[in-house]
Amino acid sequence: MASVLPQKNEEYGTKQYWDQRYSQEPPDASFDWFKSYEDVADILRELIPDRDARIVMLGCGNSKLSEEMYDDGYRHVVNTDYSGVLINNMRRLHEHTRPEMEWHEMDIRSLTFDADTFDVAIDKGTMDAMMTANGDVWDPPSNIIENCNREVDEVIR
Template sequence: MSTTPATASTDLSVLPEDNTAYGTKEYWQQRYMQEEAVTFDWFKTYKDLKPLLSKHVDSKDVRILMLGCGNSTLSSDMYEDGYQNIVNVDYSDVVINQMRERTLHQSGMTWEVMDVRALALGDGSVDVAIDKGTLDALMCDKGDVWEPSAEMCENVGREVNEVDRVLAAGGKFIWITFGQPHFRRRHLERPSWDLQIERLNDGGFDYFMYIASKK
């Protein structure tokens, strides 16, 4: 039987000395081994996001792809609210094994070791793809925020292109981030979809939800 993990507070021992480590598999493998008994949610929880997610995902029968799921509670909370066809992917086998064990009682979900930049999924096979912080990790770069490095742009572009490929016509890519539009929008613009931006204010600090709807 799976047990309910504790929610992680900020543990300074898991923070990297260099933020570029957030973009490496090695960092996350080590961190998830340290956080074996906890969950951690970047930016927002499902409770915070539910009003906007409900607005943009109008059916609970859709097939959802959770990109870079980590040890977030988002998938489990959405499952309990009726979204029960969720494919969770992360390139860390450590966290995938942990989350698979924790959610044995939520049989509709699957957990797969997969790199978001090379998804082992068929074209047009997903209705909704959700990214909460994964693209942000790929964007941790030593370059100028106004002129990011070519390597960073390529990594981000690979994920976005893969999402575009696996989304069905009429599907949506939803990205939750603290990144402001003048820094983030450029990475999402594609001729194959329409882009909307929602703002979530949290006591003076803004978060954003980018919604790309495939034509």
């Protein structure tokens, strides 16, 4: 995995980095940045008791969270990521085993879904990747604040 790590943290915030990374990794590779579904399943089941809830994964990456939620009965999971390489890999990987799951190449700062499409939005680490600019993490540059605000604005519309 070391060969796909960026030379600078700022690269985590670029589409080019992610397309290159997902081009180098096997299509069935997975990586969970923080907690696994098993670690948070009880909390999610409590917060999302309706297994028919429409869920959008913002910047899904190749985390197993979506597939494990699907396997736990959440059938209406819509995954977005701005890496077309990743979305194509994930679509092919899951098309026969999890046919109801959707995969969309999309920038979370400019979602193309209609308003009120989803009941739940999950961002497991995308905003963290967006906040990798040089400088003080507690006082990020204005463009980083604007990007994060755009994500939030898109989700709550």
